[in-house]
Amino acid sequence: MAAASLAVGFVVGVLSGLLGVGGGMFLVPIFKLGYLMDSLMCTATSLFTIIPTSISGAVSRIRNRTCVPKLGIAAGLGGAVTSPLGVWLATQSPDWAIMGTAALVIAYSATTMFRKALAVPKGPAFQKGGAGEGSSADGPIDVGRRQLLLFAGIGLVAGLASGYVGVGGGFIMVPMMISLAHLSMRYTSGTSLIAVMILAVPGVVTQAVLGNINWIAGIAVACGSVPGAMLGARLVPKVPERQLRFLFAGFLLVAAVMLVVNQFAAVA
Template sequence: MDTQLITSGLGMIVGLILALTGAGGGILSVPLLVFFLHLPMQAASPIGLLAVGLASGLGALIGLYRGIVRYRAAILMGISGMLAAPFGILLAQYIPNRPLLLGFAFILLYNATRTFRQSSPAPLKPDQLACALKKDDVHLNWTLRCMRKIAGIGFMSGLLSGLIGVGGGFVIIPSLTRHSQLDIRSIQATSLAVITLVSVSGVSAAALHGSLSWPVAIPFASGSIAGLLVGQMWANKMSPQTIKHLFAGVSLFAALMMLSKVAGISPV
């Protein structure tokens, strides 16, 4: 089968999962590129980041049109993440491929198990949350504690985005779910907006370092955009609980793919 067709198909899977979960496509992009196209992590990360960034940008625009993007939180996380992403890109060039694969896999395993455990958490009281809603149940109460938490989430998202090319949504979604009362669909849309901003910084740094393979990146990114458009048709029909379970399942699947790659198991 033509390599570009396979690459586009893999990108479509990423865009589809990204539309349904708001993050899962990002954590799946690098494993797919490593596992099926045999790319090293250092080459797969910026390609995955470019594809996820473009697809997320489209998803964020759709979210803005629907009025569910928390743009102030997205801007704060985005700025913090954009400052951190180049450091992640630089750091990735000095870490051997095998430890990077293992580290990514264990992060995904932790994320999956935590999400499964918290799929039906006991609701926290507003005073226990870093970013509680105001009395109107619409706007966030922007305290200093909330601003620090939001900025910290963005920084960690950006650092991991540059380091392993995952977009950062797998950090943003669980963190906002844990520290705020926001609806899961609003969190998803906000995550997509942050991923878009962070990806600009990470992809630019990768391009300047000459570590972005355009012949692979273009069909992969094109497929991810097509997949996101298809996925948007189903996203609104899924329950929040189903979305959380799907997100955890994708994390687990991606972790197993990475571990099998480290063990030398490959399907092609």
């Protein structure tokens, strides 16, 4: 089981570092099917594993300058406010409601990302921003008060979802950042990782106090996800913008299907 945990963690970590998600969309069903945890423990353990994974990816992204730290911090602080509320709602909800909500929201985010990917013309769609805070396909990124408030609002939504379904919130933040802030996928995914790193903390503390975390399983998976996230972050410059968006959308669809199959298996 230890070897399997390391392997699962490594794959999830690569996807996290590359796409800017915490990996909880895969971890929740894996913990439920592979470790036979109840839904609440799955979400709690997933949320715990997300923190070291996202820290590893975020540090690499900051070094590679494929993120906008100020905006990531703003989103993370916004999410930290609502994450405990999401945890509380999860403790009041039946298993089917938690998993069903996660599947629906993830599927919606996937269709949004597919549309965004199709809108990107083939060929070079990303313009490097040099040593600055970052840039999108449309030019330099404005990191003024308006953008900070926008990203804090995005974080509020993501934090609620993060605490409720036990994921990092990147599955909501990435599509919202692209749609509302017009950030390129390369910078969006890195910025999302910084936010995930921050907003998951209050939810994990709350789950730990409630005694819902399976520490052994979480640490075992994290041992694989930390180096995986570092590798994923290094792969970002090698993948074109259009392919990154399609990859993210496909990742979301697979995660939604896994959650639905997992819920039907539990009912049966």
